[in-house]
Amino acid sequence: MKISNLPKASKPKNSDLITIVQGNATKSISVKDFTNSLVKNTTKLSSEIKALRAEVFKRSLNKENPTLAKNLKIPNPKSPNDAATKNYVDDSAAHRVKVDGSSKISAPLTYSGKFSFSAKDLVTKEYADQLLDAAVKTVKNLNAASYPKASAGDMFIAVQEYKTFATNGPDLQMGDILICLSESEGGTHGEAGSQFAIINTNVVLATEDEAGILKIATDEEVRSFSSDITALTPKKFKDSLEESSMYNRTLIDRATYTVLEEDRGILAIDNRRSSCTITLPTVSSLSNPHMFKIVIKDEFGQADLKNITIKASGATIDSNPQITLLNKYQAVTIYNDGKNYYIENNTHAPDEVSEKLIQSGLVMPVATGTAFALYTASLDLNQFDVGQGFIIETSGFFAANGNTKTVAIDVAGTTTVTNATTTAPNSDHFTARLTVIKANKYAIAYGYMLLEGIAADTYGTYALDLDWNSTIKLGVTANAATATSDIHIYSMILEPLK
Numbered sequence: 436m437k438i439s440n441l442p443k444a445s446k447p448k449n450s451d452l453i454t455i456v457q458g459n460a461t462k463s464i465s466v467k468d469f470t471n472s473l474v475k476n477t478t479k480l481s482s483e484i485k486a487l488r489a490e491v492f493k494r495s496l497n498k499e500n501p502t503l504a505k506n507l508k509i510p511n512p513k514s515p516n517d518a519a520t521k522n523y524v525d526d527s528a529a530h531r532v533k534v535d536g537s538s539k540i541s542a543p544l545t546y547s548g549k550f551s552f553s554a555k556d557l558v559t560k561e562y563a564d565q566l567l568d569a570a571v572k573t574v575k576n577l578n579a580a581s582y583p584k585a586s587a588g589d590m591f592i593a594v595q596e597y598k599t600f601a602t603n604g605p606d607l608q609m610g611d612i613l614i615c616l617s618e619s620e621g622g623t624h625g626e627a628g629s630q631f632a633i634i635n636t637n638v639v640l641a642t643e644d645e646a647g648i649l650k651i652a653t654d655e656e657v658r659s660f661s662s663d664i665t666a667l668t669p670k671k672f673k674d675s676l677e678e679s680s681m682y683n684r685t686l687i688d689r690a691t692y693t694v695l696e697e698d699r700g701i702l703a704i705d706n707r708r709s710s711c712t713i714t715l716p717t718v719s720s721l722s723n724p725h726m727f728k729i730v731i732k733d734e735f736g737q738a739d740l741k742n743i744t745i746k747a748s749g750a751t752i753d754s755n756p757q758i759t760l761l762n763k764y765q766a767v768t769i770y771n772d773g774k775n776y777y778i779e780n781n782t783h784a785p786d787e788v789s790e791k792l793i794q795s796g797l798v799m800p801v802a803t804g805t806a807f808a809l810y811t812a813s814l815d816l817n818q819f820d821v822g823q824g825f826i827i828e829t830s831g832f833f834a835a836n837g838n839t840k841t842v843a844i845d846v847a848g849t850t851t852v853t854n855a856t857t858t859a860p861n862s863d864h865f866t867a868r869l870t871v872i873k874a875n876k877y878a879i880a881y882g883y884m885l886l887e888g889i890a891a892d893t894y895g896t897y898a899l900d901l902d903w904n905s906t907i908k909l910g911v912t913a914n915a916a917t918a919t920s921d922i923h924i925y926s927m928i929l930e931p932l933k
Contacts, residue, residue, distance in 0.1 A: 582627035585615035810927035824872035835862035839916035
């Protein structure tokens, strides 16, 4: 019986039988059993397919997202289309140069043929060495006292000093380097000096005996003149001149002032309020005595009314303990010899007396046992005719003791009025006066000294052999035998008689 002739059911039931013909064998099975068998077999097949699909997913690449879940291990490629590992690629590309310039070359490169490179090409060591050899060469010792035979770029270092290198060349010190600038046969400085450059590597401070560098002098070194290894710039020289004896100006507007060494220059005296006493420094205290010169100037024209007295501490001024400026706008320039002071120039000096000149202010001898000129003046005798002359008057005080005290008026080195007859005045004021009149040939001089409380005052006439065509020096002298404070001189008056 053929299956195609089997009857068909419109709707199967679980109890219906299904006939299965396999070859000549015929089997029957209910619909329920057949369906359960199919479901069981289909479920098993579905599980196997699912497991297979998972395994295929693990072992295959997704073309949309080709990612491996585990590292892929493969052998080194053999043909051009084989896959390759990272290690194989790294080893193969390690010594290749990338176009972007980021490669690090760790293995030697070689070139063949002649050297020909563009600006950004790599070059060989041999090529670089050739260029360096032409520019920087091995430094050689220079042992000869002349320029050596050399090619451009050759370098030599001096191993000894030459005060005059290569006959007529510069000072060459140990360590200096000579660089050849152009092909040279060597020789003297005149022959080969232009073919070499000298680099001073052992530069020292310059002195008169050794060339080197210079240090700019400090302001203190300029003021004290203390350095012999520093340089004086034009500005510092200008500043030094402005502070020097020629240009420095210091204004003094007080009654007393002791001069400092840095005051050298011009002392401008403002004595409009009172007389002024200027005391010069002890010469031995000066750091640079021969650089100390001072000009003392009556800048306000008051010296005739308020005198300017100049004293020398521990020294004399033209052999006098002090001098006095008595004329308007008078100025005196004073220098020293290392021990005492001297007048170089005295403007407005009282050479020609047309009116009474008064010097005032307490002065005393600076030492005992020697006659000191306490007030002095110069007088030009050419101004006087026969019958004319002058009067000198001085006043003072003798201390209250029995010590010997002598005061006199000197005219051109001749002692005139003196208290010689009373050598020990005690607590006495005195006035001494001398009158000098020009005669046909000689001078007629007479005078006196009046002593307070002394009945026998000193009077006398004096023979003066004066040259009436010259300038003479007048003065009041004092000699204190025991103590300098024994004699006080208050003033000197010089009055012309015309």
